[in-house]
Structures are given as structure tokens and as C-alpha cells.
Amino acid sequence: MSLSSLSALETEIFHYIDAHQSDFIEVSNHRFLSFRPTSLLSHSSLPEQNLKEWVAVKSDSVQPDLRKEVIRMMLLAAARLTALGATVNSVSLGSQQVHLLNGQHLLLPPVILGELGKDPQNLTICFYGHVDVQPAKKEDGWKTDPYTLTEINGNLYGRGATDNKGPVLAWINAVETFRALKIAMPVNFKFVIEGMEEAGSLGLEKLLEEEKQGFFSDVDYIVISDNLWLSKKKPALIYGTRGNACFYVEVEGGDKDLHSGTFGGIIHEPLTDLIALLDSLVDPTGHIQIPGIYDAVAALTDEEKKLYESIEYDIEEHKNNSGVKKLLYSTKEEILLHLWRYPSLSIHGIEGAFHEPGIKTVIPAKVIGKFSIRQVPNMDLSDVKQRVVDHLENVFAKRNSPNKLKVSMPLAAQPWVADVNDPLYKAAKRAIKTVFGEDPDFIRDGSTIPIARIFQTITQKRVIMFPIGAADDGEHSQNEKISRHNYIEGTKVFAAFFLEIAKLRGLSHETSNPGTNN
């Protein structure tokens, strides 16, 4: 960071953040307490509102017996936003349709809708984050207790440190800095904080639909900081995620499994048919064999291609992470293009066939192959489905088999992509340059992360995925961490981003489509 190029305001803000690192990380004083309205907090034993205290809450949304901790975490987050001066609405989502052993339903944690500032001159940024976590136990292989934030060599280890408590607090810390320094808020803030992200964000989509004309009506931009950089060192902005079309291919022969001694050689075996169908899907180079499947894939533009050149990406490390010896491609560009912006087809397995160790000389009566095709712009799910069905029916017809074929697409999610030339991305890019001294990588994610697409599709607002965690943070793994550097510089980059967004006033209320390809 070149301090000399900073504005006086930036210098003041960054200095404050640096000076209050320990406030943001661990218990050091009770400054926040003074902002807590007594109506919400009935006693003085309320935990401190910093990363150590948040990590200490076992807000695991996967295990039912920890649900009360998730709800406690939501109360804490609501109190923290209230202390910031926000008005907070904890929206109840009812109960989850999971029958517990004692016959009761499982209560869903509320979603927090927070609001801070309503200046009509300001743009409004809505921040989405979650404060539930993946399960973690010391005996899973953690070097430190997963619920005790522990600093080792500049890394802050603990469950939720990077996914997603750290980034949520970094955003709150950034807002807090403006408040503490009595600087006028450069933007209006909204918050959507949930507690079920690690368990499928139950109820969230419905809430967004309901609040489309309400809570979200005056939002300009939506920021999600629930991913990681591609690199350990170089910041990144994420502008796309692949969708996924999941398929079942069912081949049914008779009404019962048969013995291969008694029927082998005289019947059309359903599994043989299915194997042939699955073998027709993709060639050894990974190219999908379904006619026309690539027709709708957006052409690679020179501008887009250029984005890949500067990306910091360690092929060897990704290969080592995969455990495989050789990838299909050898250059960084080829690998990333095929992970992010081309479709891929993976066969996952077969239901109904013999799958145990050992051998069983069975001819299975009904087998269901499972595969999925990752979706990219501008593939259309119904078109993809039709092509898959046509192709498989065509291959099957040539086999002249009396068995019954049924192809279905039980699950499908569209891809998401944003326009990197949108002022929102340019603002984030400038904030990153200011804080980290370099331009971010513009990256995508090969996985299907529906959150950005859902926000964008439902609210019709521009969405940015703005991570502050590094590639090696180990979200969902043992020894999850965020580095002190990323947490503190991440706080600064959000503050700088607020200032950049403020400069966009007058630009953002245009009505162009938020995504180029959705």
C-alpha cells in the first residue's frame, strides 16, 4: 500500500482500523457496550462483539442439537447491528420440516434485515453474509480448539473465521470506523444476515421474493463476501459461477433382479444399456458429445481472454489439491476457461446396481445413471434438457433394446455472470488497488453457488462477490483460518469501497439489466 497516494480521509480511516485491530479480533475493552439498547440486552453478561467472541459461538446449522447456538448467534448479530445504530428486523422463518427424535420440528433461525441510513442523496449497498458455520470438532484433526480463535504466525484459526463470520465482522468494522470517527456515512447500508447458509439457506429465497418490493426496493448494489481469492496473496473479485443441470437416466428391464447364471446371455441387460448411454456422453478429452450442447456457449471475447492473463493461479497447487497426476490442460488459461466458462460433464454413479465390495452375480432390473452438466452463459436449461433427452433416446434407439428408458432433470441451477465493466466492479477494483496496491484478479467459480444468481434474479439489482479470504483459508475444512492481514486489510478495503461507491452517485439509477447473461 502506497500511503502517499491516499486521501486524508482514507489515511484517517486506515489509521483507525490499524489502531483498533485488537478490538476487532479479541476482547480488549467494552466500548461497544455503550451502544447496546437495554431493551434487547437484559443483562451485562452479553459477550463481546469481536471475531473471537463470534467464533466462540458453536453456531453449527447442520447439527440439530446446536440449533439453539445458531439462534443465539443471530441474537448477537442483531445486537451488534443495533449497536451500530441500525434498525433491525429479525424475520422469523418458522420451523424446518425435519422430524426430530422427540417428535418436535426444528426451529429455523430468523433472518436479520438491518438498515442504517436513509439519506436519499446516498446510494444504498446491501451486504449479505451468514453467521452459521460448518460442523467442527477438535478430534477431526484441528490443531487448536475450533471454537477458540487462536492466532499462530499471523493466522487467526477458528471455525467461521473466514466462512463467514470474519468477512461479516470486517464489513461491520468498516461501518463502525466511520461511526467512531464521526465521518458522515458515504452510503446507506442494508444488511441481510442469515443463519442457515451451511444447511441450504432454507427459507431465504422466499423471503427475498417477499421483500423484493419492500426491503430491496431502494437497494442499489448487493455485496456478497462469502468466497475466497484464487490466490493466497492476490485479491480477487468474482463475477461468475457455473450453473448445473443434473440428470437421471433410468433403464428398466423386468420387474426383479435376475441371476446371471439363469438369464445371462438371453436378455437385454438394463445395465449394459445404461453403460452404453453413459459412455456416449463425453469423450476422453472431456468434450461433451451431446450434439449442439456447445451452440449457446458465449463466445470468448478478446477482452474476456485478457482477464485471464494476469490471474495469479498456481496450477501445480491446484493439481496437488486434486490429488491427480495430470490435468486435461497444461496452461493456466486453458484450465481456468474450462473450469469457469465452458460446460463440463461428470458422471457421478449408478443407483440400483451392485455397489458393495465383493461380487454378486446379479443382473439388476432397474438402474439409474446420475450425471450433471455444469452450465455457463448463455446455455438455456430447457434447451440443454431437450438436447440430452434427444441424444440419449437416439443412442438408445440404435440398441434396439426392449428395456424402458426414462431421462429426467431433477435439479437444475442457472449460471451467474456479472459485467466486470459495471461501475460496481470498477469501484471495488479501485478500492482494492488503494488498499492492496494492485488490481484484483477477475475470477469466476466453477461450482454452482446459487446465492449471487438468486439475489440478482429476484431483486434485479447488481451483485458483486467481493471476497477478502485467501485461497488457503480452508473453509469447511479442519484448521479454517483468516489471516490477520486479510481481516484487517479486508476491513480497510470495505471502507475504501464505501467511498468509491459514494463517487458513483448519479450513475447507478440507470435501468440497464444487472447481468449480461442471465
Next chain:
Amino acid sequence: MSLSSLSALETEIFHYIDAHQSDFIEVSNHRFLSFRPTSLLSHSSLPEQNLKEWVAVKSDSVQPDLRKEVIRMMLLAAARLTALGATVNSVSLGSQQVHLLNGQHLLLPPVILGELGKDPQNLTICFYGHVDVQPAKKEDGWKTDPYTLTEINGNLYGRGATDNKGPVLAWINAVETFRALKIAMPVNFKFVIEGMEEAGSLGLEKLLEEEKQGFFSDVDYIVISDNLWLSKKKPALIYGTRGNACFYVEVEGGDKDLHSGTFGGIIHEPLTDLIALLDSLVDPTGHIQIPGIYDAVAALTDEEKKLYESIEYDIEEHKNNSGVKKLLYSTKEEILLHLWRYPSLSIHGIEGAFHEPGIKTVIPAKVIGKFSIRQVPNMDLSDVKQRVVDHLENVFAKRNSPNKLKVSMPLAAQPWVADVNDPLYKAAKRAIKTVFGEDPDFIRDGSTIPIARIFQTITQKRVIMFPIGAADDGEHSQNEKISRHNYIEGTKVFAAFFLEIAKLRGLSHETSNPGTNN
């Protein structure tokens, strides 16, 4: 049966058998008791030695808690043979390597080696049978109690009625008839009666090896009556069973399963490789695609082909039993040839891939395909293995995949075939003609039933599979039965067979190979 063509001896024997039907089936008198040596039977409560009494013993060798009933059944069978005048040796096999909940091993029932007659002028027939049964419970769908022999419309329902207590008793009844009528035994008898057939005949093969030069040294023929006719009405002799070569095809990529979002499109997926390998094995018509695999298959001779013409076989019924709508072949001959004397390849399933309901977007790291090839004369297992390995390695090499391929043959059993022109088969055929008034079907079994091949290979004696049960007896199923007709005429056919074998004296000690193709 045309009584006019019977010899006086046959007439006397058959008349005796008809007159003693109820002795053979259910408790009616205590005639057998007079033959029981008091040394073996210490009290008079010993159950009657007829089919009803044998079926009443729950000699289920599959369920450990019924093992004591199997052992009781062996004692009964030993007593029955002793009462017949045989010397009986109950050979202990030790205990089974199965750890029970209480930490004890499970005792194996003994194998009974019985011997009746040692006239050097006579030929010696060794009869193999088993007196253990498959599990059975009324609630599985039995119309009657499975352990209470019940006659309905001429059928004797009960577990073990046809598999294998009925045929064992029919043989004993036939011997008993000669004894009761004080007719000199036309042959010397040996008996191998086991109690673990339904649980894999544990220990039997080892015993045969040990007794090869002892108990079996003076045996001329071995008779197994543990199968069924192909028809409900027409008798059959079985002269062949297919072998089986089971294969594992393992394709291994990295050291862990991967997510198809994070790695789909840039790696050689092991399951895609495996699907292609499996798809290379067999074409839609059931023809095996492994080069040279048919080279060793014995050519179909005109004489053999002729055997198929007269076979009574209901295609529609077999098709209905399979539950499939259309078979690969439409004529009786084609179907039976492909079930019995041509190899077939069935794919059974995949280990290591996703096999549950629903979808999991996984790229499995290591997958193992399982398939088997039914073996027929004169296929050689090591040759088959080499061809399979060569073929799969060849297909795999063309894919240029960095994954690791491993092909293995964890289980293999040779086929068995006997010469239908052997005097043994001709004698059985004549006995059948005498009793049933028609020639038997000469049939094979598409399944791998190792018992005949094991006896033949180890003892180097001629083996015949001589069933008396009908196609619809339902062995292993609910409502297992043997008809009164089959049980009683089966007793007669065994008696007639003894007389036919007696006529072979001087023929059988030639040293030709017992099987044509083994």
C-alpha cells in the same frame, strides 16, 4: 409307465414302493425302528425316518442359531443309514470361522460318509446329497407352515421337500426296498451327506481331497440329485453347468473424491474411463467383444444340436419368470444354447461411485467395475483372464488417461460337462424310460454349480446329475414342494437305476477321462 414291459423284479420293487408310499411320506408305523442299533439310539423317542419327520427338523444352515438343528439332522440321517445296514462315519469338520456375539465359534456339522455293501463283483455308486435347508418362515409368504409337510392336491409342501431332503430319502427308500424285499443289492452303495450345502459346503472340498485315495478309491460313479427338471412333467438328466470368471476393473485417479464444480472439465475422471471400459465388453446383441474370447468354445456338433430338439421347455414361462418383455432370441434352441453352452457377460455394478437415491455432484477418485463371464467348455480360465486384461488395457491405452487401471479376476470356477454317451447316462436314461415311459431331456444349467465339477475333478470319477424334482418345485422359495408323484416315481427310478448300473458290470473300470471337456 407300461407295466407290461417290466421285468418281474421291477414289478415287485415298484409294487412295494407304491404300497409303502405313506411309510416314505408320513408317520404310519414303526417298522424302521427294528433296524436301529441300540448303541446309537438310546431312547425310543427318536423321530420317524420319513419325509414328514425330516422336513420337521429346522436344519437351516444359514442362520447360526439353528446350527444345532442341522447337527440333529445329521444325527438322524446317520441313524437312518445305520438302520439301512450301512457303516457310517461322521467326519467332524471343526468350527466355522464366524465370530458369534458371545465370542464362540460356530460348530460345523459333520459330513456323513456311509458305506453299504462291499461285493467286489458289484459296481459302487456314491450318492451325494444334503439335509440342510434354506431359511423359511411362515410370514415370508408360505401358505402352510414350512416345517410341517403338508399335502395339497398331490403336492408335498415343506422346506427341504425338493431341496434336498426328498431326493435323499427317495434314494434311501430305493435301497430300503431292496433290503425289505430281501433282494440281493445289485450295487455297492456309498453316501456323502452334508449339512452345509446352503451355506457354501464349507469344508467339503477339503474332505474330498483327503478321501480321494480312501473312501472314493473304489467308487465307480457319483450321483447328485440336487437339481430340478427343466419341465414340470418331463424328466431330465443334467450333463453340464457353466463356470464363471468374475472380474474387477479398477480405475484410480487421485487420492480423494473431488467436487465436480471445482474439478469438472479439467481432469480425466476415473468413472468416465471405467464406463468406457465396461462399454467395450459386450454389444447390444449380447455378443462379447473381447477378441478371441469365443475361440476355445467347443463347436456345436450335430449330435449335440439334436439333443435340444426334443427338450420340453416353455419359452413363455421362462420369459414370464424373468419379468422381461423380450428375450434376445426367439427359438427354444437359440435360448437354451445361449444359456447353457455359450459364454455370456453380465455387468453387475460399480463400487466406489455414488449409488444412493438423489444426486451428489462428486467425481469419485477410485471406482471398481464388476462383471463376470460365464464359462463353457473348452474355455480356459487363465486364457480368458489374459484376453480380458489385454482387451481392457488396449481400450484404456487409447484413452490416453493418466489414471491407473487394474484388472483382476478374484473368483473363477470352471464349467462342468459330462459325456451323455457314457454308460452312466445311458443307464439313467433307461431307468427313466422304464419308470416314466419317456426319454429324459438332456439338459445343462446356465448357473455355476460347482458340486459336480468338484467331485469330478477331485475324485476323477464319472458324475451324473440326476434330478427327480420338477421345474416348479420352488427350491429356495416360499411354498417349496415335491409332488407325491415325483417323490414316489423318483424312488422307483433310483431303484431301476441300480438294476441298470448292475448291468454295466465289466464296463466301468476302463480308465477313460470322466469328462470330455474338463
